[in-house]
Amino acid sequence: MRLVTTPTQLWRASLCELAVAWGDGHDSLHPVRSSRLACNCAGCVHEFTRAPLLDRANVPADVRPTRIESVGRYGIRIVWIDGHDVGIMTFRDLRALCPCDECSLDSAGKGAVAD
Numbered sequence: 001m002r003l004v005t006t007p008t009q010l011w012r013a014s015l016c017e018l019a020v021a022w023g024d025g026h027d028s029l030h031p032v033r034s035s036r037l038a039c040n041c042a043g044c045v046h047e048f049t050r051a052p053l054l055d056r057a058n059v060p061a062d063v064r065p066t067r068i069e070s071v072g073r074y075g076i077r078i079v080w081i082d083g084h085d086v087g088i089m090t091f092r093d094l095r096a097l098c099p100c101d102e103c104s105l106d107s108a109g110k111g112a113v114a115d
Ligand SMILES: [Zn+2]
Pocket: 039, 040, 041, 042, 043, 044, 045, 084, 086, 087
């Protein structure tokens, strides 16, 4: 699997927003809570069945990262204020979460399942 999209820059735009400048020229602004809800670690998604284990109601509305670390060349690890720090978000996943119209239309066109 070849990674086609990597960020050139990633920074915290505000307490609750994560900004990413992508190598292909795209910029995205992510509400950080959506990244937390998309966590696919073994504690949030069942390892074998992929069933969601995370209770969204337990994720505070103002959840935010205390630290963001890069993981190799393929992703980031976010340390959350609620102590959750085991999930690795790949750049691919991060890009898929881009909430802008362009990307939403893009994934709709590919038949992605809407939440
Ligand atoms: Zn998790």
